[in-house]
Amino acid sequence: MAITLVDFPAQTIVGLPVDARFEQLSQFVPRAWRQLFAAVEGEVQFVEVSLPPREGQFREIVGFLADGSTPLPPGTVQLALPAGRFLTQTHVGPLEGIAGAFGELYAHAEANGLAANDLKLDFGYDPALSAAPHQLFLGISTPEMDAFLESLSSPVHNEIGAIFIPVSDIAAARDWYCALLGREPTGDILFGHLWVVPMRAGSGLVLDSKDFGGPHDGKPAFHFNSRDLPAAHAKCAALGVDALGPIVDGMFFTFKDPDGNLLMVADVPPSQHSL
Structure with a gap:
């Protein structure tokens, strides 16, 4: 040819x-x-x-x-x-x-x-x-x-492998996040201070109690996905989460975990992925 x-x-x-x-x-x-x-x-x-x-x-x-x-x-x-x-x-x-x-x-x-x-x-x-x-x-x-x-060849990849959340009590935080996400608290606590939250997809989520110096409470470092914000909001209310805010613009709401970390649940289009 x-x-x-x-x-x-x-x-x-x-x-x-x-x-x-x-x-x-x-x-x-x-x-x-x-x-x-x-x-x-x-x-x-x-x-x-x-x-x-x-x-x-x-x-x-x-x-x-x-x-x-x-x-x-x-x-x-x-x-x-x-x-x-x-x-x-x-x-x-x-x-x-x-x-x-x-x-x-x-x-x-x-x-x-x-x-x-x-x-x-x-x-x-x-x-x-x-x-x-x-x-x-x-x-x-x-x-x-x-x-x-x-x-495209950088040894530092444009991927987020895991997000760390500082917590004061690793076992208590594990149980709280599992209740929030409807997961069983299975898996070992690693090195006495780390627990990896089982996620469905996307970046990993790691709870870490080592040298706890306070929460991330300025802005949410990430958001959990939801396709039913009213139901998600109602679940958080039933769990008695701290600082539960209203659903804003039909897109998201915020609340805090027991250590004061500011969290968000959002219903927004998925982020665009590129190489």
């Missing part, structure tokens, strides 16, 4: 991230595709994005081209891909031959004095994972694209 050099416009890609060792990709990537196909409705253009490896992990996004009006399926991230230059060719044949076709693009870049990077785009996937033609794109190094890829 003919290989050409093209200018590719800026695109927004929404999809499921897959970070895995090389030998795991053949298992994890098809699983992510099946999950995405089940979640996406309507006609979209599917694409698999390969990003530069980080910390020994290969990084893929199985996703689709999107715009600002596209609903984001649960668990997806958004990648704002800048405009750039790419080598491209069409692959016709089994999916197993795509890696070899990208090898041809790398070889073409080297033979023609072009510096290829590790950004690859693969258009052509469908819910049947058939052998339909795939349009492949290999990124060519430019200052703008190199800066973009470097921004």
